[in-house]
Amino acid sequence: MRIIVFGADGYLGWPTALYLSARGHDVWAVDSLVRRKWDRLCGTQSLVPVASMERRVARWEAVSGKAIHWCKLDLCDLVALEQLVDEVQPEAVVHFAEQRSAPYSMISAAHAVETQVNNVAGTLNLLFAVRDHAPDCHIVKLGTMGEYGTPDIDIEEGFIEIEHNGRRDRLPYPKQAGSFYHLSKVHDSHNILFACRAWGLASTDLNQGVVYGVATEETAMHRELATRFDYDGIWGTVLNRFCVQAAIGRPVSVYGRGGQTRGFLDIRDTVRCVELAIANPAEAGEYRVFNQFTEQFSVAELAERVVRARAHHGLETVVEHIPNPRSEKEEHYYNARHQHLMDLGLVPHKLADTLVDDVVTVVNQHVGRVRVNTIDSVVDWRKGGMVAAARQADSRAGQLLALRARAAVPVGAGAR
Amino acid sequence: MRIIVFGADGYLGWPTALYLSARGHDVWAVDSLVRRKWDRLCGTQSLVPVASMERRVARWEAVSGKAIHWCKLDLCDLVALEQLVDEVQPEAVVHFAEQRSAPYSMISAAHAVETQVNNVAGTLNLLFAVRDHAPDCHIVKLGTMGEYGTPDIDIEEGFIEIEHNGRRDRLPYPKQAGSFYHLSKVHDSHNILFACRAWGLASTDLNQGVVYGVATEETAMHRELATRFDYDGIWGTVLNRFCVQAAIGRPVSVYGRGGQTRGFLDIRDTVRCVELAIANPAEAGEYRVFNQFTEQFSVAELAERVVRARAHHGLETVVEHIPNPRSEKEEHYYNARHQHLMDLGLVPHKLADTLVDDVVTVVNQHVGRVRVNTIDSVVDWRKGGMVAAARQADSRAGQLLALRARAAVPVGAGAR
Secondary structure, eight states, rough: OEEEEEEETTTHHHHHHHHHHHOOOEEEEEEEEEEHHHHHTTTTTOOSSOOHHHHHHHHHHHHOOOOOOEEEEOTOOOHHHHHHHHOOOOSEEEEOOSOOHHHTTTTTTTHHHHOOOOOOOHHHHHHHHHHHOOOEEEEEEEEEEEOOOOOSSSSSSSSEEEETTTTTEEOOOOOOOOHHHHHHHHHHHHHHHHHHHHHHHHEEEEEEEEOOOOOOOTTOOGGGGGGOOSSTTOOOOHHHHHHHHHHHTTTTTEEEOOOOOOHHHEEHHHHOOOOOHHHHHOOTOOOEEEEEESEEEEHHHHHHHHHHHHHTTTTTEEEEEOOSSSSSOOSSOOOOOOHHHTTOOOOOOOOOHHHHHHHHHHHHTTTTOOOOGGGSOOOEEEEEEEHHHHHHHHHHHHHHHHHHHHHHHTTTTTOO | OOEEETTSSSHHHHHHHHHHHHHTTTEEEEEOOOOHHHHHHTOOSSSSSOOHHHHHHHHHHHHHHHOOOEOOOOTTOHHHHHHHHHHHOOOOOEOOSOOOOOOTTSOHHHHHHHHHHHHHHHHHHHHHHHHEEETOOOOEEEGGGSSSOSSSSOOOOOOEEETTTTEEEEEEEOOOOOOOOHHHHHHHHHHHHHHHHHHOOEHHHHOOEEOOOOOOGGGGGGGGGGOOOOOOTTOOHHHHHHHHHHHHOOOOETTTTTTOOEEEEEHHHHHHHHHHHHHHHOTTEEEEEEEOOOOOHHHHHHHHHHHHHHHHHHHHOOOOEEEOSSSSHHHHHHOOOOOOHHHOOOEEEEOOHHHHHHHHHHHHHTEEEEEETTTTTEETTEEESSSSHHHHHHHHHHHHHHHHHHHOOOTSSSSO
């Protein structure tokens, strides 16, 4: 199958491109490389060294005998995107190409606007490009479980049957996202649902939980095939951050009481889920949502796992509770359905202590690269991050945005 | 009360500014004037001549003895916006400043992106500016009834109590908007709800129906105080378009079967509703939604009203059904609650035949200005509008967007 993976330079995009290539698909790996720029801007860095896309693709061909087509392209560049979709005529696209850090989106107005504009405009462009150049292409989009927030009822997969005043309808599940990043995915979901209904596009929205793990079968084949591993306060997810804190002899820092419960999954399940969605596509006009996670844990439970796994090696770990920089409930009901992918044949890798072991091992290998000053949260949900610097950014970004808004649609584009 | 009206050059923004000024409030009228540019680009024009903002404000002072502070400013320009909010220290802001045409948003990818970027980024900037410079300010935002779509259950005001698997919660009402414009308002609603919860802002979202009517008490005081009247296929709303079609001897064109039912209200009720919201503000941390309309009609019923009102004057009117350019249900259940504003004291102006008379009179006064070639719909929901021209626009807008995405957050803005 001809498949384009957008966001193929990312933590999950790259392993997904490899996984699909290994299984015989003809894969185009597309990325703007903006994530590497954001790392430079934030002073952050992947714990595991990541090779350039050119090196990775060459190494993959040397190791596997399979070619991946690498293409540097920004989804916000509609001209280039249309050309690519028209030339490749993909049967499926996988869309990871979004700014995906909640703290980044909360630094300042400029960062919130950048996140939502980048994500929403990129997805809109993709919808139009597919409509106009490959209308039968199945759009597999990465959403997030964070779109739902923490309602006091069970979370369903995208839609909910509501009975109200004696009538019934199946409606989009209400969304209560908790950051401007998570909200950008809510906006995407609404836009995609509409495009499927209005234009007959076919799309699967994978509402993914928090991913952990350092490698897949393919990325482990050579150090130049490794994917990134983020542990810092901006880009790192919770389990990875805990393991790094422990490895350098710091307390594992739980935000607030730690009762925040979320869905989690192993990186090896992410790539499998994407493949399952592609192998069992949505129908024309169908917008479907799969909740993509395998287990629920509270943050405090995760910390406990790290303590236990390290104890097996005779390592001591301290857990501390720090003031929560986020606005979120720290104790709440949480019960989210995740049946669709199981029905399609997903066999989950459960979070075993051996997995935590693996992470601890990798962290110890690269412990010299840890940038200690990037681990702590520097973004407060109520006040933003690093106020002075952020304000400067706002000023300039605001001016640029105003210029752009004026220039976006040239004379003569409207109705005659 | 110190009040800023954003979007004060628009059909409703201008009458609102006058209405609030007439009632003794200290009003800042703010607009980027982009609507006048869009008119030039689309070849459209208000049927009623509209004076420049400078003239309008001077005329208002001459007529009423009251000053309105006029300020040309784009909400996408965060620096200028922050300065304004900081200087004025408004007690309330009214936010009309959005691209508000569904057909415009469906012309092409560039128009969809422009609409969502303009509306979402402008609203995000306003939320941050209020948080940082006037956190007690009440944000009155104009949403739309179109956010709800046409569910098969009753539409509530913003939230719905859901019982599911034996548990209950009050959640945001599910949204199924029918154009990229309507979707931009859905995105705004989610962003504002989050900002109220995370930052303690106070906001009222007025989910407005389709507005009709040519004048308010204040705009009728002098021809230089008149507000715009749109009747064309891009900017005109349905009743106004019908009256113009009839006035120039054309058939009144109903899209499809005409069973599409919506909420409607008189322009004189719009300004009153905004005043009621301001006089009874949301509390800190509260995001509340008022459905702002007074009556429900189907499109076919509206056409029938026009036929009847004209018949009183011995005028004949032909109704025709044309292929529907939009993707929407043409027969559906529709029952939307609109109690909150009634509880606050709204006494509606019902759509009387005399109102249709008024519109017909105004149309006949200015019939020489009707641009006949702009009346018909030129935008198809499935194919966009004027494909060749739109595609050119897409190309250039895409390039600009890509440049902007790169430039939005300068070096050093992120975490250290």
